[in-house]
Amino acid sequence: QVQLVESGGGLVQAGGSLRLSCAASGRTFNSYYMGWFRQAPGKEREFVAAISWSRSSTYYADSVKGRFTISRDNAKNTVYLQMNSLKPEDTAVYYCAADTGGYGSRRYVPAGYDYWGQGTQVTVSS
DSSP states (O other): OOOEEEEOOEEEETTOOEEEEEEEOSTTGGGOEEEEEEEOTTSOOEEEEEEOTTSSOEEEOTTTTTTEEEEEEGGGTEEEEEEOSOOGGGOEEEEEEEETTOOOTTTTSGGGOSEEOOOEEEEEEO
């Protein structure tokens, strides 16, 4: 069983920054493929970013590329999402997710992950 706990959400003005954290349980965190997704009211959950277990590969949605950075610290069992130049359309509940199989073969879709956090609200005001 893997538990994921997100933190770092909040209210920020457009152009501002936030850093989300996701703390994971499990002794094999360094073998998990990790992702961030978001869901705005009335919309489907969408892919934001993903990172391989070795940190050698990162992937981003076009809408956040160049503004968001995903990273992980395997010693701390934590994955981060640094969000810069935030826009009102980034407003959503942000979820971290773990693919414990580790291959990330379905990294862009929610079904590719088997554990999820409870989510953290990010609100960007204009």
